[in-house]
Amino acid sequence: MEFTQDYVQLAAFLGAAIAVSVSSIAAGIGEGYIAGEAVKSMTKQPESRDQVFRSMFIGQAVSETGGIFSLVIALLLMFGGFDVAAGGWQKAASLLAAGLAVGMGAVGPVFGAGYAGGQACKSIGRMPKHSNDILGNMLIGQALAQTSSIFALVVSLLLLYTVPNQPIDATVGDMILKSVAILGAGLSIGLGTLGPGTGIGTVAGRACDMMGKFPREKKEILRTMFLGAAVSESTAIYSLVVSFLLLFAF
Amino acid sequence: MKKGSLKRVFLIFFVIEIVLLIISGGLTKDLEIGFEKSKFVVRHVEKHGDLQEKITEEFQPDEYLLETGERGKIHGSERIYDFFAKVFGKAHAISAFMLLRMLLIVNFIIILIAVLTKKLLFDRPSKPQVLFEMMYSFFEEFVQDTLGKNFIHFTPYIFTIFLFIWVCNMIGLVPIPGFMEPTRNLNVPMGIGIICILVVHATSIKVKGIWGHFKNYLNPIENPLFLLDIVGEVSKVVSISFRLFGNVLGGAIIMLVVSSLVKFIMFPVGLNLFFGIFVGTIQAFVFTMLALTYIGVEIGE
Amino acid sequence: MAMAEAIARAAALLGAGICMGMGALGPGIGEGFVAGKACEGIARSPENASLITRTMLVGQAVSESTGIYSLVIALLLIFST
Numbered sequence: 001m002e003f004t005q006d007y008v009q010l011a012a013f014l015g016a017a018i019a020v021s022v023s024s025i026a027a028g029i030g031e032g033y034i035a036g037e038a039v040k041s042m043t044k045q046p047e048s049r050d051q052v053f054r055s056m057f058i059g060q061a062v063s064e065t066g067g068i069f070s071l072v073i074a075l076l077l078m079f080g081g082f083d084v085a086a087g088g089w090q091k092a093a094s095l096l097a098a099g100l101a102v103g104m105g106a107v108g109p110v111f112g113a114g115y116a117g118g119q120a121c122k123s124i125g126r127m128p129k130h131s132n133d134i135l136g137n138m139l140i141g142q143a144l145a146q147t148s149s150i151f152a153l154v155v156s157l158l159l160l161y162t163v164p165n166q167p168i169d170a171t172v173g174d175m176i177l178k179s180v181a182i183l184g185a186g187l188s189i190g191l192g193t194l195g196p197g198t199g200i201g202t203v204a205g206r207a208c209d210m211m212g213k214f215p216r217e218k219k220e221i222l223r224t225m226f227l228g229a230a231v232s233e234s235t236a237i238y239s240l241v242v243s244f245l246l247l248f249a250f
Numbered sequence: 251m252k253k254g255s256l257k258r259v260f261l262i263f264f265v266i267e268i269v270l271l272i273i274s275g276g277l278t279k280d281l282e283i284g285f286e287k288s289k290f291v292v293r294h295v296e297k298h299g300d301l302q303e304k305i306t307e308e309f310q311p312d313e314y315l316l317e318t319g320e321r322g323k324i325h326g327s328e329r330i331y332d333f334f335a336k337v338f339g340k341a342h343a344i345s346a347f348m349l350l351r352m353l354l355i356v357n358f359i360i361i362l363i364a365v366l367t368k369k370l371l372f373d374r375p376s377k378p379q380v381l382f383e384m385m386y387s388f389f390e391e392f393v394q395d396t397l398g399k400n401f402i403h404f405t406p407y408i409f410t411i412f413l414f415i416w417v418c419n420m421i422g423l424v425p426i427p428g429f430m431e432p433t434r435n436l437n438v439p440m441g442i443g444i445i446c447i448l449v450v451h452a453t454s455i456k457v458k459g460i461w462g463h464f465k466n467y468l469n470p471i472e473n474p475l476f477l478l479d480i481v482g483e484v485s486k487v488v489s490i491s492f493r494l495f496g497n498v499l500g501g502a503i504i505m506l507v508v509s510s511l512v513k514f515i516m517f518p519v520g521l522n523l524f525f526g527i528f529v530g531t532i533q534a535f536v537f538t539m540l541a542l543t544y545i546g547v548e549i550g551e
Numbered sequence: 552m553a554m555a556e557a558i559a560r561a562a563a564l565l566g567a568g569i570c571m572g573m574g575a576l577g578p579g580i581g582e583g584f585v586a587g588k589a590c591e592g593i594a595r596s597p598e599n600a601s602l603i604t605r606t607m608l609v610g611q612a613v614s615e616s617t618g619i620y621s622l623v624i625a626l627l628l629i630f631s632t
Contacts, residue, residue, distance in 0.1 A: 072508075108579070143528065150500035157503050173557030180561035184568025188625075191572025199583020206587030210594035217597045223392075224593050224604060227543060228586020230536045231611045234489035235575035235582075235618040240496055241488060242571040242625045246564060249629065395601065478616060485619055547608050550601075 011092035012082065015099020016074035023070035023106035030114020031060045037118035041125025048128035055124050055135050059117025062142040066106030066113075066149040073102045073156050080160065088166025093179035097186025098159040101243075104190030105152020112145035112201015119205035123212025130215040137211050137222060141204020144229040148193035148200070148236040155189045155243050162247075185243035192239025199232040262410045265445065352432045356417050363413070385409070392539070396546040404545065407449070411442065412538040419498060419530030423522060431530075433498045436491070439537075443491035446541040447483065454548040490540050497533045501525030560632050567628035574621025581614040 038056035042049050077095060120138035124131045163182060166175060207225040211218055366378040375383070389409045394402055415433060422431035432438045455463045467476050505525060508518050589607035593600050 112583075140532065143524075143532065147497055147500075147529070150504070151496050154496065154500040154503055173554055176561045177557050177564070181564040184565040186568075187565070188568035188572045191569070192575035194572075195576035195579025196583070197579070199579040199581070199586075202580070202583040203586040203590065207590045210591050214594040214597075217594050220593050220597050220600050221590050223539070224586065224590050224600075224607070226536060226539055227604065228582070228589060228607060228611070230493070230540055231608065231615070232579055232582035232586060233493060234485070234615060235578045237489045237492045237496065238485070238618060238622045239571050239575045241492055242567060242622070242629070245626075245629055246568055396604075475616075478619065481619055481623060482612070482616075485622065543604070543608060546601075547605060550605055 007089075008082070008087040008092045008095065011096040012077045012080075015096045016077040017099075018096075019070040019074045019077070019099040019103035022103035023067050023110065026107040026110040027064060027067035030063045030110045030112075030117075033114045034059050034063065034117040034121060038121040038125075041122050045125045045128070048125050048131075051128045051131040052121050052125050055131065055138065056117070056121050058135065059113070059120060059138060059142065062139065062146070063110055063113040063117055065146050066110040069149060069153045070102050070106050073098060073153070073160070076160060082160075086165045088170075089175050089179045090163060090166040090182065093182045094159045094163035097183050098156040100183075101152050101159065101186040101190040102149075102156040104187075105156075105193040106149050108194035108197025109145045109147075109149035109201070110197070112197045112199070112204070113142040115198075115201040116141045116145065116204035116208060120208040123209050127212045127215060130212065130218075133215060133218050134208055134211050137218070137225070138204065138208050140222070141200070141207060141225060141229065144226075144233070145197050145200040145204060148197045148233060151236055151240045152189050152193050155185065155240065155247070158247060159186060181246045185246035188239050188243040188246065192242075193236050196233050196236035200229045203228045203232065262407055349432055349435050349437065352418075352421065352430060353438075356414065356421060356432060359417050359421075360413060389538075393542065396542050397549070401545075401549075404542070408538055408542050411446070411541055412534055415442065415494065415534040415537055416531060419534055420526070422498075422502065422530075423526045431498050431502065433494055434502055436495050439491035439494040440487070442537075443487045446490065446544065447487050449541075450544045450548050453545050457549045486544065490537060494533050494537050497529055501529055563628045563632040567625040570628065571621050571625040574618055574625075578615050578618035582611045585610045585614065 034056055038052050042052050045052075077099060082091065082095065116138055120134050124134050127134070159182065166178075170178075203225055207221050211221055214221075363378070363382065366376075367382045369376070370379060386405070386409055389412065390402065390405045393405045393408055397404060418431055418433045418438065421429060422434070451463070466473060467479055470476055473479065501521075502525075505518055505521050508521060585607055589603050592603045596603075
């Protein structure tokens with residue numbers, strides 16, 4: 001049916017647009033923060049220019065990860081060759097939810113990673129001697145913050161590839177139930193990574209800042225950062241569990 | 251390493267394996283994602299016991315297909331498969347079989363490590379001995395910082411958990427078809443998580459006594475939200491195991507999708523470096539630290 | 552399945568997703584804030600490290616309780632309708 005084809009394609013394009021646009025807002029703000037802090041600390045301490053520039057570059061590259069995930073999903077949505085003819089409302093909901101999940105799920109982690117990178121640039125400018133320690137700490141913190149965006153990517157890929165086509169003999173009630181459950185799965189992980197991503201970024205940023213001020217306690221700081229970040233992530237994991245349930249229990 | 255620790259390490263392994271085997275037959279639903287015969291496979295084992303393949307036609311696997319109840323080709327012994335099919339049902343047989351195979355390989359590697367570091371020399375240590383003594387003393391320091399000097403005997407337990415999860419995460423890097431991380435199967439992290447929480451409670455009972463431990467959970471006057479504490483204990487298992495599972499699964503899916511996008515021409519080295527080595531090590535460490543800190547919070551007064 | 556029942560169940564499922572998603576927002580940021588402050592405290596006075604770590608974990612457990620409420624509500628919405 002041509003009408004069916006149209007709305008599945010529409011959902012795919014809409015999902016791609018949401019994914020890229022929402023995540024690029026966050027990526028712009030986060031990376032802009034890193035660049036701003038880097039410029040500030042270069043102005044204050046021009047002699048540590050090289051280290052600050054290097055850490056800015058690396059920090060921005062890692063913060064970009066969430067945006068790249070969204071780009072991959074958007075490309076898959078646009079050129080993935082899904083079965084638009086026989087997909088039905090279920091497929092349309094899953095494609096839209098995939099875009100929503102990865103797009104909104106990238107916002108928090110990218111903000112967080114941006115904050116961590118900015119603080120790292122600030123403290124490297126202050127203490128260029130310890131730039132390697134701070135850089136390593138920043139990388140680990142940003143990777144921890146990005147794990148929640150990896151969760152969003154996982155759910156989004158599962159939405160793309162494991163949701164079957166709508167059965168031909170499905171009633172209207174079944175159709176509504178299944179499509180709405182799929183949308184709920186996408187919304188759950190998409191909104192759920194916002195808080196933990198930002199929170200882990202805060203932890204990593206404070207840790208980088210303190211490592212610049214008290215470089216002797218770097219082991220203790222690293223350990224506390226690990227623990228705090230791991231515990232902050234648990235709500236993102238609850239969201240992952242709920243969206244797995246919504247995906248596979250119905 | 252102390253003299254008695256090796257025996258203790260083997261004992262802990264034995265317990266972990268038994269719990270894993272029991273659990274892997276017990277969960278009703280499995281989601282398996284693998285890279286078999288250079289094809290991207292997503293298996294979703296349904297409740298009623300049929301193995302269903304739900305994937306776009308490009309990645310259709312031709313083996314291990316159970317649509318008609320017939321079994322496909324399986325490398326290795328068929329008698330073990332039959333045993334699993336009898337015990338767990340046909341749908342679980344393949345996943346349990348592959349999981350067991352991978353766990354045996356992990357076990358073999360760890361026993362190899364134990365054999366390599368068996369001959370302890372004081373004046374002229376071998377290279378593996380230096381490496382693993384460094385790792386051991388690293389963890390001993392953490393245990394001492396968190397639990398105090400009296401609980402230093404927890405180090406073999408903590409180090410075993412780390413080594414097991416770490417080898418499990420690293421084994422996915424080996425480019426042999428059919429090799430997958432056992433931690434990608436939810437049963438494995440769930441089993442280790444259950445063991446960790448049981449150890450926490452057992453230690454707490456040992457330190458505080460039975461009433462001292464259950465006071466928190468069974469006293470509605472002092473603690474009106476005691477039901478939520480029980481939910482919190484269950485959610486500890488969920489969060490500690492799903493964190494590991496989600497990260498490993500995520501890395502695996504991303505690598506598979508990227509390598510399928512480039513048509514398996516180029517092995518994604520950078521992604522393997524990040525998701526395989528970096529994330530695998532960090533998540534193994536986080537799991538271990540959480541298992542340690544839960545004990546520390548429970549007994550620390 | 553009757554139409555009205557299907558719509559009610561569908562609304563419950565969507566509600567479960569939004570409940571867990573929104574409910575994870577506050578605890579995530581709050582726990583991150585706690586852990587960040589704990590990092591500062593440990594850097595300033597490393598001799599109190601174990602005390603600070605324990606306080607951090609207890610504080611995070613308390614602030615996570617709202618996240619657990621959301622999880623409970625979401626599970627109720629999924630399984631009881």
